[in-house]
Amino acid sequence: MDKRDSNDRMQDIISLCKRRGYIFPSSEIYGGINAVFDYGPLGVEFKNNVKRDWWDTMTRMRDDMVGLDASILMARRVWQASGHEDVFTDPMVDCTNCKGRFRADQVEEMSGDPEVCPTCGKRGTLTAPRQFNLMFKTYMGPIEEDAGLVYLRPETAQGIYVNFENVQQSMRRKLPFGIAQIGKAFRNEISPGNFTYRMREFEQMEMQFFIAPESEEQWFDYWRERRFQWYLDLGMKREHLTFHPHGPEELAHYARAAVDVYYEFPFGPREIEGIHDRTDFDLRRHIEFSGKDLSYFDDATQRRYVPFIIETSAGADRTSLAFLCDAYDEEVVEGEKRVVLRLSKKLAPVKAAVMPLSRKEPLVNLAHAVHNSIRGLGLTQYDDTGGNIGKRYRRQDEIGTPYCITVDFQSLEDQQVTIRERDSMAQRRVAIAELPAILAADLAS
Numbered sequence: 001m002d003k004r005d006s007n008d009r010m011q012d013i014i015s016l017c018k019r020r021g022y023i024f025p026s027s028e029i030y031g032g033i034n035a036v037f038d039y040g041p042l043g044v045e046f047k048n049n050v051k052r053d054w055w056d057t058m059t060r061m062r063d064d065m066v067g068l069d070a071s072i073l074m075a076r077r078v079w080q081a082s083g084h085e086d087v088f089t090d091p092m093v094d095c096t097n098c099k100g101r102f103r104a105d106q107v108e109e110m111s112g113d114p115e116v117c118p119t120c121g122k123r124g125t126l127t128a129p130r131q132f133n134l135m136f137k138t139y140m141g142p143i144e145e146d147a148g149l150v151y152l153r154p155e156t157a158q159g160i161y162v163n164f165e166n167v168q169q170s171m172r173r174k175l176p177f178g179i180a181q182i183g184k185a186f187r188n189e190i191s192p193g194n195f196t197y198r199m200r201e202f203e204q205m206e207m208q209f210f211i212a213p214e215s216e217e218q219w220f221d222y223w224r225e226r227r228f229q230w231y232l233d234l235g236m237k238r239e240h241l242t243f244h245p246h247g248p249e250e251l252a253h254y255a256r257a258a259v260d261v262y263y264e265f266p267f268g269p270r271e272i273e274g275i276h277d278r279t280d281f282d283l284r285r286h287i288e289f290s291g292k293d294l295s296y297f298d299d300a301t302q303r304r305y306v307p308f309i310i311e312t313s314a315g316a317d318r319t320s321l322a323f324l325c326d327a328y329d330e331e332v333v334e335g336e337k338r339v340v341l342r343l344s345k346k347l348a349p350v351k352a353a354v355m356p357l358s359r360k361e362p363l364v365n366l367a368h369a370v371h372n373s374i375r376g377l378g379l380t381q382y383d384d385t386g387g388n389i390g391k392r393y394r395r396q397d398e399i400g401t402p403y404c405i406t407v408d409f410q411s412l413e414d415q416q417v418t419i420r421e422r423d424s425m426a427q428r429r430v431a432i433a434e435l436p437a438i439l440a441a442d443l444a445s
């Protein structure tokens with residue numbers, strides 16, 4: 001895709017999200033707030049489906065994982081121990097001409113020249129880089145004073161580390177085992193953008209796997225493969241996914257090895273998830289700063305050690321955006337453009353839409369009965385909006401609904417309806433009595 005086509009493609013996706021109730025700019029009637037978004041009625045279903053599949057795959061389908069929901073506000077010492085207060089910074093430059101502010105390492109990518117301002121295009125107006133801390137601050141208690149300073153968490157991981165002992169002991173866990181968590185994180189990004197790719201408020205799906213030191217490599221390799229496979233299992237195209245291993249200069253201060261999963265967005269290949277070998281850095285730091293002994297006694301080997309950690313860290317919004325971009329498709333059918341979101345059935349927000357051919361009795365009664373019979377299958381819609389059936393099919397194609405069920409006058413006589421399939425547009429007649437079982441099987445296939 002050349003640059004103009006890829007810009008167009010992104011604009012098409014953003015406009016579909018707005019038009020069809022997936023994603024809206026936050027506070028839009030007040031002009032919006034930069035890099036914050038709201039999920040609409042279909043977006044919340046869709047993102048919940050992404051999160052639910054991650055949660056089920058990581059926790060319920062495994063014996064060696066438990067879940068957690070830690071708070072957003074944590075003791076300030078946590079962020080001193082983690083290093084975030086000192087080093088969670090990005091180098092930032094200002095433009096003295098237009099007052100724009102950019103991440104120093106992104107200027108060249110944005111303007112094509114490290115010396116040229118990406119907004120006003122002037123050369124030589126950028127200041128020297130300054131370090132800027134990305135954590136949002138707020139104050140606990142009625143007085144805004146330093147003693148009450150707290151941060152909105154910039155990652156969910158620390159909530160897991162500080163609960164390691166609570167979880168391990170209350171759940172009587174032996175290593176290796178993992179703790180999974182989904183929750184909000186906040187970063188005051190200097191150069192946010194690309195829709196929901198880089199936001200200031202976002203959600204993470206993070207897992208920390210606690211292991212014996214000598215099994216570091218084995219578990220790192222294991223989780224790298226498992227996480228890659230998750231995207232494929234949800235229908236993401238193999239050719240759009242790559243691994244990006246971190247070289248020594250890219251490695252974060254806590255990591256011995258790291259690999260990102262990259263997705264080929266319309267705006268280029270970018271990180272959607274990181275898999276990190278964090279060694280015993282995190283627990284050691286919390287031992288040092290809290291004075292608590294967080295080491296583990298291994299009965300089998302009669303050894304005491306500080307657990308090593310393999311982390312998998314994905315963004316719920318970023319992966320959702322990747323699934324949307326991957327599913328977006330346009331084709332020409334009978335001389336007309338058809339836009340279709342080819343989402344996996346698991347992720348599609350609406351599983352089936354029931355469409356009566358007319359709004360008159362007794363067809364309407366039958367159509368409502370058909371709709372009620374399939375409600376248990378997930379979110380379904382009853383669509384008796386005007387327009388011919390073709391237009392209604394197209395609207396459901398655009399939001400990714402796998403099946404449309406048409407109730408026509410013939411249905412009154414033969415107690416059958418038509419199932420129309422999103423991707424192939426193939427239609428078949430089935431008995432109303434068998435519809436729930438047929439749809440359940442099709443949705444699970």
Ligand code: ATP
Nearest residue numbers: 187189197198199202271272273274313314315318
């Ligand atoms: P980047 O280099 O893009 O800033 P990162 O390497 O700092 O990302 P991590 O700290 O490893 O990201 O966070 C783990 C995951 O959380 C990322 O892979 C991404 O999916 C998600 N994430 C991080 N920052 C944001 C953001 N500002 N908006 C949306 N998702 C984010």
